[in-house]
Amino acid sequence: MYQKHLIFGLLIVLVFSCGKEENFIDPALQPYIERFLEEANKRGHTFSLDDVQAFLLPQVADEGIRICGLGYAPKFGDKVRRIDIDQLCWEFSNDAEREILVFHELGHALLDRTHNDWKLPNGRNRSIMFAGEFCDIYASYQDCQLELRDYYIDELFNEGILIPEWSKRQKIDRVFFTDDFSLGRLGWTSSTPSPTASTQLDTTQFFSPPAALQLSQTSSQKMTHTWSRTIALFPIKICSNITISTNIKTQSLGDGQLDILISYPSTNGEGITATCEHQFTVEETVATQKDFQYFEFTLRCVPGGKKDIEVQFALTTSQKSAVYLDDISMRLWD
Numbered sequence: 001m002y003q004k005h006l007i008f009g010l011l012i013v014l015v016f017s018c019g020k021e022e023n024f025i026d027p028a029l030q031p032y033i034e035r036f037l038e039e040a041n042k043r044g045h046t047f048s049l050d051d052v053q054a055f056l057l058p059q060v061a062d063e064g065i066r067i068c069g070l071g072y073a074p075k076f077g078d079k080v081r082r083i084d085i086d087q088l089c090w091e092f093s094n095d096a097e098r099e100i101l102v103f104h105e106l107g108h109a110l111l112d113r114t115h116n117d118w119k120l121p122n123g124r125n126r127s128i129m130f131a132g133e134f135c136d137i138y139a140s141y142q143d144c145q146l147e148l149r150d151y152y153i154d155e156l157f158n159e160g161i162l163i164p165e166w167s168k169r170q171k172i173d174r175v176f177f178t179d180d181f182s183l184g185r186l187g188w189t190s191s192t193p194s195p196t197a198s199t200q201l202d203t204t205q206f207f208s209p210p211a212a213l214q215l216s217q218t219s220s221q222k223m224t225h226t227w228s229r230t231i232a233l234f235p236i237k238i239c240s241n242i243t244i245s246t247n248i249k250t251q252s253l254g255d256g257q258l259d260i261l262i263s264y265p266s267t268n269g270e271g272i273t274a275t276c277e278h279q280f281t282v283e284e285t286v287a288t289q290k291d292f293q294y295f296e297f298t299l300r301c302v303p304g305g306k307k308d309i310e311v312q313f314a315l316t317t318s319q320k321s322a323v324y325l326d327d328i329s330m331r332l333w334d
C-alpha cells in the first residue's frame with residue numbers, strides 16, 4: 001500500500017514535470033500571449049508555446065530590485081523560455097499597459113531581443129523593448145493610440161524598421177479653434193437639458209469684452225449638467241499635440257467641479273476605430289472666485305487624419321453656482 005502510494009506519487013511528479021510545469025501559462029496572461037502570437041502571425045512569424053512558461057508572481061525582482069517583469073531565454077544563459085510578471089504591476093495596469101508588459105517580456109523570451117533605449121526624433125521610445133525605469137515603457141502607446149500600436153508591434157517583430165514619418169518633427173503651431181463669445185451666438189448646446197441648468201452669454205463678467213459663457217445651476221441639489229460642441233479638425237499628422245486653453249471664473253462652486261472632457265476617434269491601418277478620451281478637472285480656488293484664471297491642457301501624440309473633436313463641459317455641483325468661461329482656444333503643434 002505504502003509502495004503503491006509512493007509509485008503513484010512519483011507518477012504524479014513525473015506527469016507534472018514533463019507535462020504541465022514545462023509549459024505552464026498563467027490563465028491571466030494567456031489572452032495577451034495569444035494576442036502576441038496573432039500579431040506575430042500577421043507579420044509572417046509562427047512560434048510554438050510548447051516550451052514556454054508564463055507566471056504571474058507575488059513579486060518579481062532582478063538583482064534585489066523589484067520590477068514589473070522578467071523574460072528568460074537560452075540566448076541570455078537561461079535554460080527555459082519564460083516570462084515572470086509581477087502581480088501588483090498587473091493589477092494596476094490597463095489593457096494597453098498589460099499588453100506592452102507581456103509583449104516586452106516575450107520580446108526577450110521568444111524573440112531573443114535585448115533592450116533598446118533609443119528615442120525617436122520626437123522624443124518617444126523607439127521600441128517597447130525600452131529598458132523602462134519606473135515602468136515608462138507604458139508610455140509607448142495607450143489603448144486608443146492604434147496607429148502608434150501598429151508601429152510599436154511592427155518594430156517588435158522587425159527591429160530594423162524605418163523610423164516612422166509621424167515621429168519626425170514638423171514645424172506646426174497654429175490655432176485651429178477660438179471662441180471669445182463676441183458673436184452673440186451660443187455654440188455650446190446642453191446635452192442634459194434641465195430646468196435647473198442654464199447657459200447664456202454673460203456681459204457682466206468676462207475676460208475679454210463683450211461677453212463670457214456662463215454655465216449655471218439654480219438648484220441646490222447635487223447634479224451634473226453637460227454642454228458640448230463638435231470641433232472639426234483638418235487632416236493632421238499622426239502624433240501632433242493639441243493644447244486647449246481657456247480662462248475660467250467660478251461663483252459659489254464650493255466642493256463642486258467643472259470637468260472638461262475631450263474625445264476623438266483613432267483608426268488603425270486595418271480600419272479599426274477606437275475613441276480617445278481625456279478629462280481635465282477645474283476646482284474652485286480663492287483665485288478663481290476672485291477673477292478669471294488661465295488654464296491649459298495638452299493632449300499629446302493625437303492620432304492622425306481628419307477628425308471631429310468632441311468637447312464637453314460637465315458642471316457638477318450641489319449648490320446654486322455658476323462657472324464663466326472665456327477665450328477658449330485650441331492650438332495644434334508639433
Ligand SMILES: [Zn+2]
Nearest residue numbers: 104108115131
Ligand atoms: Zn526588459
